[in-house]
Amino acid sequence: MKKVEDQILIIFGASGDLTKRKLIPALFELYKQNLLPNKFAVLGASRSALSDDEFRSRADEFIPNDEKREEFKKLLFYQSVQNNEADDFIPLKERLDEISGALEIEQNYVFYLSTPPSLYPVIPKMLCQNGLSKSENNFRRLIVEKPFGTDLKSAKELNKQLLNYFEEEQIYRIDHYLGKETVQNMLVTRFSNGIFEPLWNRRYIERVEITSAESLGVEGRGGYYESSGALRDMLQNHLLQVAGFVAMEPPVVVEADAIRNETLKVFQSLRPIKENEVSRYVIRGQYTASTIGGKKVAGYREEPGVDKLSRTETFVSLKFFIDNWRWAGVPFYIRTGKKLPTRVTEIVIHFRKVPHHLFGNASSDSNNQLIIRIQPDEGILLKFGMKTPGAGFKVQTVNMDFHYSDLADKKVPAAYERLLLDCMQGDATLYSRGDAVEAAWEFVQPIINAWETNPEIPIYGYPAGSWGPEESAKLIVNGDWRYPCKNLHNDGLYCEL
Missing domain, CATH: 3.40.50.720 (NAD(P)-binding Rossmann-like Domain)
Incomplete structure (x- = not known):
């Protein structure tokens, strides 16, 4: 270095x-x-x-x-x-x-x-x-x-003001999610392995899920959260940027502008969600009072600083499409929320099932998944089918995994360590560029408009400690969300929340 x-x-x-x-x-x-x-x-x-x-x-x-x-x-x-x-x-x-x-x-x-x-x-x-x-x-x-603006108009205005005093190449818009080692490793996983990149397209991938769950509530920050909500706080910046890394084309070189050019192309390819389509593609929720581990937990509207009639979302799930050659027709799903069962952030690549079900009905064949765990228990998990010992050809899903903790002699740097060092070195690869920030806001702006102008769009309650509103599951037509545990190791054998 x-x-x-x-x-x-x-x-x-x-x-x-x-x-x-x-x-x-x-x-x-x-x-x-x-x-x-x-x-x-x-x-x-x-x-x-x-x-x-x-x-x-x-x-x-x-x-x-x-x-x-x-x-x-x-x-x-x-x-x-x-x-x-x-x-x-x-x-x-x-x-x-x-x-x-x-x-x-x-x-x-x-x-x-x-x-x-x-x-x-x-x-x-x-x-x-x-x-x-x-x-x-x-x-x-x-x-x-962050936050870099609160909507498209304010983001454009802030960009304009900053560019009056600094050049674009001097400005580093920080997104600490991009500083996480596992987010960066996604580029290496994709572009340095011949077994993944050829499959990374609409022909072999059925859908992509990105989940960022928090077990905590607003923790005394109700006043701030009232003006933010899950869409602005997490989805518009962190999780859309992660989606950009998942969906981008290979850059010509591993260099800031080359990589950021490719993520910008992803944002420019997002199929717009019209205001009258928001209720079909976006589900919002708000946690309600519940009992977790025998203890009573307050609902969001009972938190200090929160309006008793608040319609601020503490959960949002989104279905969207990327209209380009690689991803045409492949649904992408993002969900994020507070007071969910565990703290976890991960990307799940669902591969298509085999075209002919040789070993029985469709449900017996493995639906292969590649799970990229960003936090905690950072690592990568591949799920595939193997024959159960004994007579016949009964198929069961098994795991092949890698964990950063296995690299005993290597320290996984915290996000801010990496991002501060990058800026000191003049490397803007993991920082957001102004045009990409505006493109992300342009995508979510119709959602904000619909929520603000159409009171008939519901905000669903979900008990604190659950996986959000039941309506969120209806976004996925064939299948269901993956419900992750805190542990990636031995996934499927036991679940630690």
């Missing part, structure tokens, strides 16, 4: 939850693995008035007690910044000059917006007005967290 150029990472919203839980721990892991630049610093920036020492002391709360912790904390600095006018950023610029000079770090800057979305267009504007967005001699990059 190439060594990263010397640089300073500036985190706006440094006193926030994301910085504590994800960003600083990820940087610490990169530091322990000697993957950070030789000369590197982190400058935290937010409204709170803190000294460098106070910021470093706070880091003790979320950095493991490790022999390298104190050494790493010397890389952390802090600058209080207001966001009212351009001059508020002068102290930030002066502090960057000071750190750069004192530590002899090149003035390469990565700006990370870990802030409320309302500041996404504000901070880049102020950086630009202070001459921090561009440099002839040094790189300047901008990482933008």
Whole structure:
């Protein structure tokens, strides 16, 4: 792996939850693995008035007690910044000059917006007005967290505003799902194996399922979730991007624009769902009060901060088609929800059954499945038919699996570790490009419109701890959803929830 150029990472919203839980721990892991630049610093920036020492002391709360912790904390600095006018950023610029000079770090800057979305267009504007967005001699990059807009109009407007201050190649729209090792491994599974890629098309694949289930509810974030919902929170960004990886054509080279060009083509090939078709192709649900493991669980409308008559979806399932040569006629299904039986994210490739049922009726022949588990128990599982020992030809389904945990000498990097390192290296492969973000919003916008304008479209209740509304099963004409367990190992023999 190439060594990263010397640089300073500036985190706006440094006193926030994301910085504590994800960003600083990820940087610490990169530091322990000697993957950070030789000369590197982190400058935290937010409204709170803190000294460098106070910021470093706070880091003790979320950095493991490790022999390298104190050494790493010397890389952390802090600058209080207001966001009212351009001059508020002068102290930030002066502090960057000071750190750069004192530590002899090149003035390469990565700006990370870990802030409320309302500041996404504000901070880049102020950086630009202070001459921090561009440099002839040094790189300047901008990482933008989700949500990237709340609908097609706002996403287009945000793209337009950002491009006033930064070039497209400087902007890194982060999607932590694409940073997961198993999502990336999907490309290797497809394009480096002669046994998979020839079968990866409408001739051999019956349908594709993508499931992202959470066993938790909104966990005190009811106020935020009311303005989001499952469609915006998970499906429009994370899961459509995963679908893009599943369905894309082979890129010419393993390089950012080549890969992102192919995922964009997938989004451009999505068959539009018209507003009057939404109830046929999309099911939404909301979890209701239930009993799980002997304990009473509140329904979504009983959560703090949630409207008692809320119609915000905590579950959504979607059937769609990709109208191109490879996937014509193959249905794709996505479902995601809260308060489901277990936490799991996986892709299931259902292969077509054999054309002639040699060993009995159709149900006795194996419906081969390739399951790519993104989390937890990361790995790949292939299901196929084998003869049961004894007389006759009774067929049973058996498993062949690979687990990342089997690579005992290899550490599976966390998503933010990989994505931060990629941005430091200038590799945008796993970041979303502006045109792809807009294309994804264009696909889901009719769904949003239909839900907002047609009160007759139902929102189905489902008991907390179940697999969502019963109506979701009706989306799949021939077959049913796969109901995954927490464990991928020994799948089919026992189920751990």
